[in-house]
Amino acid sequence: MKVTPDIIRYEFIGTAAQVAQSNHSGYLGLSGRVIGETKNTFTINSEDKLKSIIKDSAVFNFTFNDGTIVEIDGKLLIGRPEDRLKKSIKRLW
DSSP, rough: OOOGGGGGGGOOOTTTEEEESSSSSSTTTTTTEEEESSSSSEEETTTEEEEEGGGEEEEEEEOOTSSSSEEEEGGOSSOOHHHTTTTTOOOOO
């Protein structure tokens, strides 16, 4: 998978995720599949428990089907998934 700034427009439901950094110590290292997304949270199925992670307070490592791992700051992902498609993206690199 080619990683571009458009990655924030990706549909994350079904993707493997891990919390790499967080202001909340209980979220650190939490991993599992993203099963839901709202404007401000991801719901992750971790060890058969559902955990809601606030996007604004975490940095996520997403592992895509082809094995690509991408680290994304949750602040870039705030907003409803359908609204992120319309969002203009500032080039990050």
